[in-house]
Amino acid sequence: MTLPLKKSSKSPQSHPTESADIISVTDNDFPGFNAFFSFARNDYAVAGPRREGFFRELGINAEKAVFLRQVHGDRILHVGSGGVTEKAEGFDGAITFQSNIPLCLLTADCLPIVVWDPVRKVIGVAHAGWRGTAGRIAVNLIKDMSAGYCCQPAHLKVFFGPGISGGCYDVQEEAAARFPAGTIQREGKLYLDLIKVNTDQLLESGLKTSNIFDSGFCTCCTREKLFSYRNGDQSARNLTVAVIRPGPAKCK
Numbered sequence: 001m002t003l004p005l006k007k008s009s010k011s012p013q014s015h016p017t018e019s020a021d022i023i024s025v026t027d028n029d030f031p032g033f034n035a036f037f038s039f040a041r042n043d044y045a046v047a048g049p050r051r052e053g054f055f056r057e058l059g060i061n062a063e064k065a066v067f068l069r070q071v072h073g074d075r076i077l078h079v080g081s082g083g084v085t086e087k088a089e090g091f092d093g094a095i096t097f098q099s100n101i102p103l104c105l106l107t108a109d110c111l112p113i114v115v116w117d118p119v120r121k122v123i124g125v126a127h128a129g130w131r132g133t134a135g136r137i138a139v140n141l142i143k144d145m146s147a148g149y150c151c152q153p154a155h156l157k158v159f160f161g162p163g164i165s166g167g168c169y170d171v172q173e174e175a176a177a178r179f180p181a182g183t184i185q186r187e188g189k190l191y192l193d194l195i196k197v198n199t200d201q202l203l204e205s206g207l208k209t210s211n212i213f214d215s216g217f218c219t220c221c222t223r224e225k226l227f228s229y230r231n232g233d234q235s236a237r238n239l240t241v242a243v244i245r246p247g248p249a250k251c252k
């Protein structure tokens with residue numbers, strides 16, 4: 001389900017999971033399709049055309065792309081057929097059942113979570129750092145998919161994009177105290193495993209272990225491929241995109 005793109009890749013192939021594509025890339029992967037996004041300058045004049053070129057290469061409609069203005073919260077945005085006309089301010093998760101509306105997450109250590117319901121044809125995404133995880137954003141996402149779209153948790157497939165691993169994510173006491181089951185102490189430091197905590201939350205929500213997939217990439221120790229806030233990337237972000245492709249026309 002993941003897409004560990006090579007630096008030299010010019011024509012990326014997404015990995016379709018039934019009729020949804022889940023793509024996780026970084027600026028480093030695409031010198032020509034730089035998805036650079038600056039929170040500091042919000043320089044869309046630079047980032048916009050590059051990002052649109054990247055989407056075009058994958059056959060994704062950039063105009064409809066929903067970029068959440070993430071705030072480390074727990075709110076979920078529901079995206080209908082009109083997409084999002086206003087800035088998606090203050091949301092860290094999104095859901096849609098509409099095809100061709102890409103839901104996008106920008107992260108640089110936090111965990112990007114993508115959920116796909118192959119039965120109901122619904123996708124959800126969430127940005128989970130420690131604060132969002134403490135707010136149980138993954139649980140909120142599953143609840144909203146169930147309540148609003150009749151998704152059954154046992155059907156849902158989850159993909160964790162690249163985030164900082166438990167081996168690298170040393171946190172302060174304030175964060176560690178929220179996750180006693182997800183924190184270990186090593187050489188006087190506290191390390192939080194966001195994947196474990198979010199997996200536990202998803203299992204509590206009724207998901208199956210066999211339907212939860214992890215990219216296996218740690219942003220912090222995959223310097224050549226991924227951006228990491230901990231490693232000094234202040235404004236550049238990795239991009240995770242989930243989009244429902246329209247299915248093939250039915251035989252008559």
Ligand SMILES: [Zn+2]
Nearest residue numbers: 168218220221
């Ligand atoms: Zn690491």
